[in-house]
Amino acid sequence: MTGTTREPATIRLTQYAHGGGCACKIPPGELEAIVAGLLDGGAAPPQLLIGLDDGDDAAVVRIDGGRAVVATADFFTPVVDDPYDWGRIAATNALSDVYAVGGEPLVAVNLLGWPRDTLPMELVTEVLRGGLDVARTARCHVAGGHSVDDPEPKYGMAVTGLADPGRLLRIDAGRPGLPISLTKPLGIGVLNTRHKATGEVFPQAIAAMTTLNGDASRAALAAGVRCATDVTGFGLLGHLFKLARASGVTALVDVAAVPYLEGAPEALRDGYVSGGTRRNLAWVEPHLDAGRFGEDDLLLLADAQTSGGLLVAGEIPGAPIIGELIPRQATTLRLQ
CATH class of the missing domain: 3.30.1330.10 (PurM-like, N-terminal domain)
Structure with a gap:
């Protein structure tokens, strides 16, 4: 629904x-x-x-x-x-x-x-x-x-x-060749914006926002991951930009692999985009090679999340791989 x-x-x-x-x-x-x-x-x-x-x-x-x-x-x-x-x-x-x-x-x-x-x-x-x-x-x-x-x-x-000080997840520990995993789908922001405007209730968004990231964090540590952050108000693009910049790499995102909550594309289509999401996109655009992707794609990728998932430089069970870290190039973020 x-x-x-x-x-x-x-x-x-x-x-x-x-x-x-x-x-x-x-x-x-x-x-x-x-x-x-x-x-x-x-x-x-x-x-x-x-x-x-x-x-x-x-x-x-x-x-x-x-x-x-x-x-x-x-x-x-x-x-x-x-x-x-x-x-x-x-x-x-x-x-x-x-x-x-x-x-x-x-x-x-x-x-x-x-x-x-x-x-x-x-x-x-x-x-x-x-x-x-x-x-x-x-x-x-x-x-x-x-x-x-x-x-x-x-x-x-x-x-x-x-x-454990010897087993931390850091934003600056990404290395070229590592896959990028995302543990929760995007779209929380546009659904919440629609909820505020209309009163419609989105159980799928509430379920995502109330799912603790503890299991994902422990799975990342067990897999030997050393680089991660969570995806919240700065959106996927904003938080991934911070991770790639701190790690001295470029993040290559496979846009087709990014998961979204049911109803998120429709909420975007109907104009339910927060000012925070637009500010996120404006901030990362100078560092972004968007390729063939247009504003709608970029706004969903920059969607301001609340209580989003972990963004992991590594592979953990159950989390889709949405891209990889590559050696630093002219832009810090690339979409394909």
């Missing part, structure tokens, strides 16, 4: 947000300029295994010979109207940053912004319950958090995890 129509929710959470999910991120080019101002050009402390340099998904700090702490935070505005589902999606997305570097989540604290004079507090319980249920599935403790009175609803988690 592409979508279902049901009685509209009494309160549609997506109508209280200027953006939705990871599509409300600060544009990647602006964000990189901000972060660049924080770097002094000196060498990172040896204990900081993953930091600010390449925009990895989480920070990783070695605490002794065989252990490292993983730290991350992620929150966003409502991507669906159902508060319980929004809580589940936001928690899954936050935990993904730990899995994306090869870690296992240990404890999380909630991050909540709520317009207490506008939206009923009863909805907050459902949001937090959704986050707690996902964390329990991931065997991650939830211990308190922080809340503020905010004109716009926001929810997410700060997550701490553990990893």
Whole structure:
């Protein structure tokens, strides 16, 4: 099914947000300029295994010979109207940053912004319950958090995890000859944009956004993979560009092999494209050899995902191969 129509929710959470999910991120080019101002050009402390340099998904700090702490935070505005589902999606997305570097989540604290004079507090319980249920599935403790009175609803988690410092998944460890695998189909962004505009519910999108990346992360480590990232607000092209740039390679994408959620091409055809997706495409276009592919193909590849899958430089069971890394060429991304 592409979508279902049901009685509209009494309160549609997506109508209280200027953006939705990871599509409300600060544009990647602006964000990189901000972060660049924080770097002094000196060498990172040896204990900081993953930091600010390449925009990895989480920070990783070695605490002794065989252990490292993983730290991350992620929150966003409502991507669906159902508060319980929004809580589940936001928690899954936050935990993904730990899995994306090869870690296992240990404890999380909630991050909540709520317009207490506008939206009923009863909805907050459902949001937090959704986050707690996902964390329990991931065997991650939830211990308190922080809340503020905010004109716009926001929810997410700060997550701490553990990893083996000798078996990390890094964004800068790609090498020529490695296949590129993708563990979830694309199209979450256009379906969420349609949901916000029409109220249609897309179970396939909710199922994708609430699927934890833990199994994929563990499968990648078991296969000896050392390079990965997750696909979220910057879209497949944006996150693949960051991986290829950090690794000093070019990424060659087989467009026909990229999987999409049912209903995604139709949502694009009907014009449900977020501003975040268009900003993603504008950012990568100077570094992209698009070949014969037109704007519709590029917009789907740049579609701003919320709680997307892992993008793996390697092969893991069940994940389609969508391209390969090749020696650095004139452009960092090539489509074929």
